[in-house]
Amino acid sequence: MPKVSAYSPMPLRRLIHLGLVACVGLALAGCVSGPGPRSGTAPTVLEVGRVYGLVPSRRESQALNRAAEALGYAAHPGQNLDGLGLYLVAVDLPEGISGQEAIAALEARVDTAVVGVNHAYRVQQDAPTSDTASLSFANAALNWPEAACRAVGPVGLIDTGVDPAAPGLQGARVVSRRFARGPRPPMQHGTDVASVLADPSRLRGVTLYAADVMATGPNDVAAGADSLVRALDWFARNDVRVVNLSLAGPYNKLLDLAVRTAAERDMVLVAAVGNAGPQAAEQFPAAFSSVIAVTAVDARQRPYRHAVRGPHVDIAAPGVDVFVPGLNGGRFVTGTSIAAPFVTARIASDRALYGRASVEAIRRAMAQDAVDLGPAGVEWIFGAGLMQAPERC
Missing domain, CATH: 3.40.50.200 (Peptidase S8/S53 domain)
Known part of the structure; x- marks a missing residue:
């Protein structure tokens, strides 16, 4: 299975495989990470009651703000990420509105926006x-x-x-x-x-x-x-x-x-x-x-x-x-x-x-x-193998 593409949102079947569909839906209810051998019970989502949006321009950040306010949310002014050519907008949600609901509503009103919860790393x-x-x-x-x-x-x-x-x-x-x-x-x-x-x-x-x-x-x-x-x-x-x-x-x-x-x-x-x-x-x-x-x-x-x-x-x-x-x-x-x-x-x-x-x-x-450490070729444990430095700098 290839690596997840960073050029499009993850498809639903992939989210199901990773066990994240329910987590996104329950993000504002304190969803926790999956039960892997070392994952414990640390929360998957860092902030409760807030989502973030990324848009490509100041005008669209203002449109996202207006859309949030029309929905009864509290939007913060967009932050200009000029190195990436994006604007980051934080939106606080009223009690009773889930992250999944807010994401769907905001993206429906501003089609250039990518909206998501604030996952923890x-x-x-x-x-x-x-x-x-x-x-x-x-x-x-x-x-x-x-x-x-x-x-x-x-x-x-x-x-x-x-x-x-x-x-x-x-x-x-x-x-x-x-x-x-x-x-x-x-x-x-x-x-x-x-x-x-x-x-x-x-x-x-x-x-x-x-x-x-x-x-x-x-x-x-x-x-x-x-x-x-x-x-x-x-x-x-x-x-x-x-x-x-x-x-x-x-x-x-x-x-x-x-x-x-x-x-x-x-x-x-x-x-x-x-x-x-x-x-x-x-x-x-x-x-x-x-x-x-x-x-x-x-x-x-x-x-x-x-x-x-x-x-x-x-x-x-x-x-x-x-x-x-x-x-x-x-x-x-x-x-x-x-x-x-x-x-x-x-x-x-x-x-x-x-x-x-x-x-x-x-x-x-x-x-x-690389030094091949497992079965011949690239594989799931070592990848291509043990990295080697060049002979000369």
Whole structure:
């Protein structure tokens, strides 16, 4: 089954397969994620009583506002996302109106609008395993050149906040902006991912645009689809051509449109496949067709036991017990979150790929060099296999 296209809303039969039809309908009643082995009971929808609309112009954002007010909803002024060429409109709903009802009513009145609920996206990092035999297996496994490669251009990161003073970010320039509303969670996850991406043994001269999208809610830490959309707009306005997303969640119409628009502007997105388990349905944004989906392997090239599997998996990278330097000497980190930044660094260091190649061309280039780990060819566990760095930077 091919990856979900980011160029059209997901068909009904696909939503049924993912168990999301009922979730969208019950979004404002506190719908929770499916019962996969690691999904728990965290809410799938971040905001209750609100939907968001994306439209292509200011005039249409005003039309969406008028339509909302005519329906008895409370619309907020549209936010200009000029990097993506879109406007984002938040609409608050009166009690008794479901998200599904509001979406249908607003899209019927403004046919250019894409309206959706604000799904939640969570980081994909787990506790280390007991297999900590090597402190530095990652670069060797990837055949990374001994001399660190220089970043071709700026790199984007959508995650928690990032501590620019972290030992693993020496030499990197970090430009941060917060997009989430609500209390800020600890910066550990974003700092770990950034430290893998911009490790001075791997990548030199990195300018990292760190989009802080996570907030602490009543149940857990999560990012809303609206924050991800606004972060992609920020990257587009700053000519960031490769972006790392070490988070995952359900299909969302707003994120679908934003990912498609970013791809049309030559932005390559690299995302973790997620840690919901091998029997779980595809997670997004990794399952979008224009996103590079990364899974994790350990030092013995075995698949990470909690990684999501499926036909959308593109490539594998180290993600189990990867050593990250820290103030107290460092620590081991595990998850598909940790595998994704290796692939992002690979793209950011290659002039033939950064800002010049399509997502399909990048897939082909990485598949050509990858070490095949499973059955011959691309398959559901490892994708094309273990990513390999070029012989020379």
